[in-house]
Amino acid sequence: MPQLNPAPWFAILVFSWLIFLTVVVPKVLNHSFPNELTPQSTQITKTDPWTWPW
Structure with a gap:
């Protein structure tokens, strides 16, 4: 075979x-990439919880 x-x-x-x-x-x-990566800010944004009535 x-x-x-x-x-x-x-x-x-x-x-x-x-x-x-x-x-x-x-x-x-x-x-090469046209845009160099920049680090984002390390500040943590406060997120609000959802207030949806279920």
Whole structure:
């Protein structure tokens, strides 16, 4: 049964992951965001409980 022979499929799997890790990942990681993140204020706002009559 030819589908049990892992030789060609394993090589395709290894080469595709090799290409993915060496080409695609650095291209994605080189993107920069236009807006830098700024930390929000640490002041805790007071929330009022709901006063809905059930």
